[in-house]
Amino acid sequence: MDKETIITIDNVWFRYADDAEDWALQDIHLDVYSGEWLAITGHNGSGKSTLAKCLNGLLMPEKGEIKVRDNAITDANALWEIRRLVGMVFQNPDNQFVGTTVRDDVAFGMENHGIERGDMLKRLEASLKAVDMQEFAEREPHRLSGGQKQRVAIAGIIALEPAIVILDEATSMLDPRGKKDVLDVMRRLNEEKGITVISITHDLEEASSADRMVVMDRGKVVREGQPSHIFMEPEGLVELGLDLPFTVKLRQALKEHGHIQLSDKAFTQKELVDELWTLSSKI
Amino acid sequence: MDIIIKNLTHVYQPNSPFERIALQDINVSIASGTFLTIIGHTGSGKSSLLQHLNGLLKPTRGEVIVGNTVLASGSKTKDLKALRQKVGMVFQYPEHQLFEETVEKDIMFGPINFGVSTDEARRRAHKAVELVHLPKTILEKSPFDLSGGQMRRVAIAGILAIEPEVLILDEPTAGLDPRGHREIMDLFVHLNKREGLTTIMVTHNMDDAALYSDEVMVMDRGHLVVKDRPEVVFQDVDRLNQLGLDIPQTMRFLQLLSAKAEKDFVTPLFGIDETADYIAERLKKEWDGV
Amino acid sequence: MNIIIGQYVPGQSVIHRMDPRSKLIAVFAFVIIVFIANSWLSYAVLAAVTCAAILLSQVQLRFIYRGLRPILFVIILTFLLNAFFTRSGHELFGYGWFQLTTGGLRQAALISIRLLMIVISTTLLTLTTTPIDITDGLESLLGPLKKIRFPVHEFALMMSISLRFIPTLMEETEKIMKAQAARGVEFSSGPLLQRIKAILPLLIPLFISAFRRAEDLAMAMEARGYRGDEGRTKLRVFHWGLRDTSLLILIFLLIPVLWLLRS
Numbered sequence: 001m002d003k004e005t006i007i008t009i010d011n012v013w014f015r016y017a018d019d020a021e022d023w024a025l026q027d028i029h030l031d032v033y034s035g036e037w038l039a040i041t042g043h044n045g046s047g048k049s050t051l052a053k054c055l056n057g058l059l060m061p062e063k064g065e066i067k068v069r070d071n072a073i074t075d076a077n078a079l080w081e082i083r084r085l086v087g088m089v090f091q092n093p094d095n096q097f098v099g100t101t102v103r104d105d106v107a108f109g110m111e112n113h114g115i116e117r118g119d120m121l122k123r124l125e126a127s128l129k130a131v132d133m134q135e136f137a138e139r140e141p142h143r144l145s146g147g148q149k150q151r152v153a154i155a156g157i158i159a160l161e162p163a164i165v166i167l168d169e170a171t172s173m174l175d176p177r178g179k180k181d182v183l184d185v186m187r188r189l190n191e192e193k194g195i196t197v198i199s200i201t202h203d204l205e206e207a208s209s210a211d212r213m214v215v216m217d218r219g220k221v222v223r224e225g226q227p228s229h230i231f232m233e234p235e236g237l238v239e240l241g242l243d244l245p246f247t248v249k250l251r252q253a254l255k256e257h258g259h260i261q262l263s264d265k266a267f268t269q270k271e272l273v274d275e276l277w278t279l280s281s282k283i
Numbered sequence: 284m285d286i287i288i289k290n291l292t293h294v295y296q297p298n299s300p301f302e303r304i305a306l307q308d309i310n311v312s313i314a315s316g317t318f319l320t321i322i323g324h325t326g327s328g329k330s331s332l333l334q335h336l337n338g339l340l341k342p343t344r345g346e347v348i349v350g351n352t353v354l355a356s357g358s359k360t361k362d363l364k365a366l367r368q369k370v371g372m373v374f375q376y377p378e379h380q381l382f383e384e385t386v387e388k389d390i391m392f393g394p395i396n397f398g399v400s401t402d403e404a405r406r407r408a409h410k411a412v413e414l415v416h417l418p419k420t421i422l423e424k425s426p427f428d429l430s431g432g433q434m435r436r437v438a439i440a441g442i443l444a445i446e447p448e449v450l451i452l453d454e455p456t457a458g459l460d461p462r463g464h465r466e467i468m469d470l471f472v473h474l475n476k477r478e479g480l481t482t483i484m485v486t487h488n489m490d491d492a493a494l495y496s497d498e499v500m501v502m503d504r505g506h507l508v509v510k511d512r513p514e515v516v517f518q519d520v521d522r523l524n525q526l527g528l529d530i531p532q533t534m535r536f537l538q539l540l541s542a543k544a545e546k547d548f549v550t551p552l553f554g555i556d557e558t559a560d561y562i563a564e565r566l567k568k569e570w571d572g573v
Numbered sequence: 574m575n576i577i578i579g580q581y582v583p584g585q586s587v588i589h590r591m592d593p594r595s596k597l598i599a600v601f602a603f604v605i606i607v608f609i610a611n612s613w614l615s616y617a618v619l620a621a622v623t624c625a626a627i628l629l630s631q632v633q634l635r636f637i638y639r640g641l642r643p644i645l646f647v648i649i650l651t652f653l654l655n656a657f658f659t660r661s662g663h664e665l666f667g668y669g670w671f672q673l674t675t676g677g678l679r680q681a682a683l684i685s686i687r688l689l690m691i692v693i694s695t696t697l698l699t700l701t702t703t704p705i706d707i708t709d710g711l712e713s714l715l716g717p718l719k720k721i722r723f724p725v726h727e728f729a730l731m732m733s734i735s736l737r738f739i740p741t742l743m744e745e746t747e748k749i750m751k752a753q754a755a756r757g758v759e760f761s762s763g764p765l766l767q768r769i770k771a772i773l774p775l776l777i778p779l780f781i782s783a784f785r786r787a788e789d790l791a792m793a794m795e796a797r798g799y800r801g802d803e804g805r806t807k808l809r810v811f812h813w814g815l816r817d818t819s820l821l822i823l824i825f826l827l828i829p830v831l832w833l834l835r836s
Contacts, residue, residue, distance in 0.1 A: 044431060044460045058792055080798055088796045095789035098797075100705045100737045107808035112798035114806050124808070142740035145325065156797065172458050175325050175487050176529065202460040243461035246532045246555075253555045258563025273539045280566050339751050364757065372755040380752040382777035392774070396757025427781070441756060 006163060006196055007032035007055060007086075012064035014050060014219075024050045025061070026219045034163070037190055037197045039207035039227070042216035043241025048200045051216070052168045055198070056086040069163065084113055087157030089170040093149035097141045102133065105141070106156045113160060120159075127155040131185050147178020151185055158189065164196040165189070171203070208245040208267070215240060228267035247272050284369060284448040284481060286313040286336065290345035293331055297343065305331040307505045308345070313498075315448075318475045318482045319510075320492040322528060323502035329485045332502070333451050336483065337370035338363035349449065368397045371447030375454045377438035378431065386412070386429075386437050387422040393445040404444070411440035414478075415470060432463040436470075443474075450474065452484040456491070468495060493517055493531040493553035501526065514551040533558040544569075580640055580699045587816060588630040589701045593710030595817035599824045600698045604691050606827050612836035616686055622827065623690050632700050640696030641689075648688050655681035708732040709809050719802075726802035734790070742783065749778050 009032075014025040025047050032038055042048045053059040054066055057073040068085055071078035087109075090096045099105030106127060110120045128134045131151040141149060150170055157165055167186065171179040183206065189195045199210065207213050208227040215223035215230065217240045223230050231237075231248045238244070244252075247269050254260045260279065266272040293306040306328045313319055321329050334340040335347050338354055347354040352366050374380070383389035390408035395401065412422060415436040421429070426437050435455075442450070452471065456464045472495055475482045486492055492499050493513045500510040503526050509516055517523070517530055520538070529535075531553050540562070541548040548565060552558045583589075588596070603622075610616050627637065661676025699707070712729035719725050750760055753774045760771050 043462055053792075056796055058796055080800065083796060083798045088793075090789060090793055090796075092786075092789055094741050095786045096793035098734065098737065098790070098794060100733060104705075104808060108794075108799075109797040111806050111808060112800065114804040117806055117808065117810065120806065120808055140740070141737065142744065160798070177324070177527070204461065241460055241462040243465075246536070249555050250533075250536060250559060253559035254562060257556050257559045260563055260566070269536055269539055273536070273543050276540065276562070276566065277543050280570055334751070337755055339754060364759070367755055367757060372752075374748065374752045374755070377752065379782060380749055380756070380774075380778055382774050382781075393756035445756070 004034040005031045006034040006069060008065075008067045009051075009055075010065045010067075012051075012054065012061045012066060014054060014059060014061045018062075023219050025054070028064070028221055030214065030221060030224070032164070032196060032198060033212075035190075035194045035196055036211045037187075037199065037209075039199045039201060039210035039213045040216060041200075041202055041204070041207045041213065041242060043202065046216040046241070047219040048216045049168055050219075052088070052166050052198065052200045055164075055166060056083050056088055058088075080113070084160045085162050086164045086166060087154075087160065087162040088166045088168060089150060089153045089157065091169040091172055093146045093153070093173065094141070096153055097149055100140060101137070102128070102139050102141075102144070102152050103137045105152055106159055109156045109160050115160075123159045123161075127159040130158060130189065131155045132181075145178055146174045147181045150174065150178070150182045154182070154185060154189075158193075158195070162195065164198060167197065167199045167201070169200055169202075171201070171206070202242070204243050204245045208247075215242065217241075228265075231267065232264050284350040285315050285348075286449065286481070287348040288312070288332075288335075288345070289348070291332075291335065291342050291347060292344040293335065293340060294343045304505055306335075309507050311500065311507060311510055313481065313483065315481055316475070316479050317498055318472070318496045319484070319498045319500060320496035320513075321483065321485045321500045321502060322487070322489065322492050323508075324527060326504075327502040328505040329502055330453060331505075333372070333453055333483065333485060336449070336451055337372045338366040339372070364397070368445060369447055370449040370451060371442040371445055372451045373439055373442050373453065373455055375457055376435075377442075377455075378426075378434035381426040381434060381438060381441075384425060385422065386424055386426050389426050389437060390422075390441045390444050393441050397445060407444040407446065408440070411444040412437075414443055414474070415440045416466070432459060432466075435459070435463075435467070439467075439470075447480070449481040449483065452482065454486055455484065456486070456488070471495070489517075489529045489531045490533075490553065493533075493551075501528070513553065517551045517553075520549065537562075580636070580696070581703045582632055582636050582700050584631055584701065586629060586631040586701070588626065588697070590816075591701075591820065592811045592813045592817045593702050593706040594714055594811060595813065595820050596698055596702055597707070597710050597714060599820050600694050602821075602824050603694050603827075606824070606831065607687050607690055609828065609831040609835070610687070611683070612834055615831045615834040616683065618827070618830060618834065619690055620686070622823075623693055626694070626697055630697055630701050632697070636700055637693060637696055640700065641692055644688075644692050648685050648692075651688060652681045652685040655684050704736050705733055705809075708736070710811070713811065726805075738786070741786075742779070745782055746775070746779060749775055749782075 009028050009030040012025055012028040013023055015023045028051060040048045040051065050059060054061055057079050060074065066073045068082045071082050073079065073082055097105050098108045103124060106124055107120060110123060115123070125134070128137060131154050133148065133151050133155060136144065136148065144152070154165070165186065171182050174182065186197055190197050199206065201207055208231065210227055212225065213227045213230055214221055222240065231245060234244050234248055247267060251262055251266055251272055255262050262275060266275045288309055288311045291306055291309040295303045295305055309332065321332065323329050331340060335342060335354065336349065341354065341358060342356050344356065349366055349369055352362060352369065354362065354366060381389050383392060387405065387408050390411055391404040394404040394407050408422065409419065412419060417433065417436050421433070426434060429437065455471065456467050459467060468491060471482060474480045496513055498510060499513045499516040501508040501516060508526065517534060520530055523530055533552050533555065534549060536558070537549045550561065552561055607619060610619055656673060656677050657671065659677035659680045660672055660674050662674045664672055664674050665678070666673040708729050712725055715725045754760065758771050758774055760768065
């Protein structure tokens with residue numbers, strides 16, 4: 001697959017106050033590729049959400065440069081285009097719902113970007129359909145579940161035809177069903193529309209299904225690569241406040257406890273089952 | 284302190300167009316010292332049940348008996364207060380209830396409301412901070428200068444300082460990162476095993492339910508489906524599936540393995556090491572047997 | 574939880590379907606026009622208009638009564654004050670300085686009816702128009718004020734966000750009250766001073782949470798490209814129809830009619 005860079009992050013430094021000793025972000029270099037699902041993980045306070053908020057210019061780095069499709073976020077004229085290109089779903093489903101009904105909320109972004117009403121209505125319908133919320137168009141926010149509100153937030157974003165959607169711990173306050181619905185919708189958008197997804201999460205199971213993963217600690221990128229590669233060397237991840245995905249833990253236990261000769265290759269549950277089965281049929 | 288729930292029914296906004304039955308004829312008894320986990324969907328009645336245990340909701344019919352306190356539809360406010368002292372309730376995102384200038388004052392708030400002297404309340408605050416593994420130096424700080432995980436511990440300490448005999452937890456790990464999650468769960472297991480606190484927890488996390496509890500209770504649309512040891516509750520995979528509930532990830536893996544092997548390997552095991560031992564043993568048997 | 578904001582009663586009547594702007598103008602005009610009337614005949618005309626509006630709206634009378642209830646006391650008080658402190662015409666009843674005169678009674682009746690009609694007409698507006706439509710209508714009508722830098726759009730946005738967050742904050746209040754009740758706070762019993770003290774553990778967390786929400790919301794709005802009124806399009810549009818024009822013509826025709834009927 002040809003990797004087309006969609007966001008470049010170059011030597012970015014950020015701190016919350018000009019005289020703060022601690023940098024929330026230090027010397028970040030990272031490229032985001034078009035169409036990929038990138039997971040950014042790390043413990044609370046590692047800087048992952050700060051980084052996300054720099055990508056659409058909600059926070060401005062003190063040093064360094066961030067470009068979204070050749071638009072620098074420091075360019076005031078390009079900022080609105082960047083915010084259209086980079087949609088963001090925040091953590092708390094309630095605090096990002098602006099409209100008094102689902103329709104109004106989905107339209108909010110389009111109204112801001114001055115989309116002509118006839119076009120707006122078409123996009124409104126299409127984006128509600130894309131997140132399976134078309135029956136809820138007239139619903140008021142307090143009659144929706146957390147997962148439904150997050151799907152409305154996604155609809156509001158895709159109505160603007162963005163290239164990138166950032167999930168900023170968007171599923172951390174949801175129950176398992178809400179979480180699954182939100183992630184399913186995002187996967188579909190990622191696969192069918194080629195929308196790049198940047199998921200800020202501390203859910204390791206979710207991160208391990210990403211195309212690529214970045215681990216952050218104290219404002220720095222400490223690991224970067226395919227999840228299967230990162231978890232192949234699990235040493236140090238627990239110290240970073242993370243956990244290991246279930247498959248990795250089980251694989252280690254099978255080797256150490258059960259004395260089964262397994263490779264380090266199996267990463268998904270299915271791969272591990274297959275490997276176990278291949279072993280047994282060989283004997 | 285034993286808890287007995289008899290024929291408990293709760294109806295929200297009775298005799299109005301919005302009437303809704305939240306709990307229907309629940310009968311259950313919880314022995315002193317038990318770690319009980321309640322699972323079920325959003326809207327299954329879990330939260331309503333919890334709120335009866337410390338008198339935040341009163342039964343429409345039936346009664347809740349905690350030790351020697353009886354809560355029924357006509358109970359007086361005085362009884363409610365007695366009940367709340369015995370049954371400590373940690374709500375979801377408990378850090379949202381902090382309000383005092385210092386951590387110490389915030390933790391002392393509960394005990395003082397229940398009529399404890401200032402000196403005694405201070406002593407309890409110091410003890411509670413230790414129980415939740417926070418340094419004593421935190422007592423003088425403002426609760427709003429702490430990290431999210433620390434704030435949650437302070438809020439929990441505020442409940443522990445009331446010295447309840449029963450601890451109720453409504454999704455206590457919501458929003459925490461994996462490290463915070465592990466630490467908080469360890470804390471509750473410790474309180475249950477060492478301090479003997481009867482613990483009742485609501486969670487969506489099936490692994491926590493399976494790993495930490497003595498008993499698991501399943502609720503569905505206001506009804507009690509089953510209450511038993513986790514091995515028994517999770518054995519019945521079909522029923523859980525019907526209710527749209529998950530099983531622990533160890534068992535999900537065994538399901539996958541069974542499908543591949545076309546043999547039933549599924550058994551209620553929750554620890555990773557135990558599961559690994561079991562798989563090794565079963566596979567070796569297969570290999571020897573063939 | 575079931576929260577009903579404002580008094581809106583859903584319906585499909587002509588009045589429900591009217592453009593909120595025409596309803597706003599009509600009610601505003603009506604409230605002023607009421608003051609032209611000073612004869613029984615002119616009052617009869619106004620009462621007829623009010624009754625016609627109630628009939629057309631198909632709103633049940635108990636809803637109108639519910640809207641009136643909070644203000645009923647004021648109307649009765651106004652009646653009594655006028656009845657006893659206006660002295661003209663014959664004396665009907667007297668006891669020392671205390672006098673009830675025919676003129677006083679007439680004055681009291683007219684003023685109370687005037688007040689009643691004002692309240693009924695505004696209640697009818699809120700019963701047949703959603704709060705958000707009223708907000709949008711106001712924004713549109715006050716639009717010209719933007720020229721003198723009056724922040725019309727910002728006010729309307731503020732109103733609509735408040736409407737959106739009222740249920741959320743009510744839920745939150747209930748949650749915090751329960752959490753503090755679990756820590757031994759009694760909100761509904763005990764001496765007054767104690768109850769006032771119990772408000773702090775509720776208010777402080779509520780304020781903190783409201784500020785956090787406001788901060789989050791501001792960030793979310795910015796992320797979604799909000800930058801004020803400029804270049805903004807709108808999803809909600811109004812449909813000004815024949816019925817709206819007719820309503821306004823009717824209301825303004827009342828002016829000469831009432832003028833002629835003045836005594």
